[in-house]
Amino acid sequence: MENGNVATQAEGKDPAGFLSDILFKPVTVKLNSGVVYKGELQSVDGYMNIALEKTEEYVNGAKRRTYGDAFVRGNNVMYISAES
Template sequence: MEKKPPSDFLKSVLGRPVDVKLNNGVEYKGVLACLDGFMNIAMEQTQEFVNGQLKAQYGDCFIRGNNGKPSSLSSVSSLIRAG
């Protein structure tokens, strides 16, 4: 299996369903709209899950990069799981 750089992975999941898990255990599921150099994430059609239970739904969601604890592109790709 060919190892790809994290940036290739992130480009491949733009516009696709993803799961983003934060430091506090809260999980967001939605469509990845954008990711910037500060690791800020914009999602669409987002659902918020706490302890596995749906708590809220948002049209758009913005997650600050420091909430996911990423320190590099490779750690961001481990936080974002393609759905």
């Protein structure tokens, strides 16, 4: 990139490309309510409805529950972040 800026891994990708790249990988999903889910992304649709496996739920930074599978309705999602 110009001017010495470091290019990010997701630079130039559309959201659908990013989501397909992180399928079956660990992600963090933050809801509008502030609740955070961490798990393996199994599927996501055009409405941002999300299916996770091996899911942990965090409330105020503290682990609250563990789920085998979790489904999150897309209109509740603030963001999805790939875990490194």
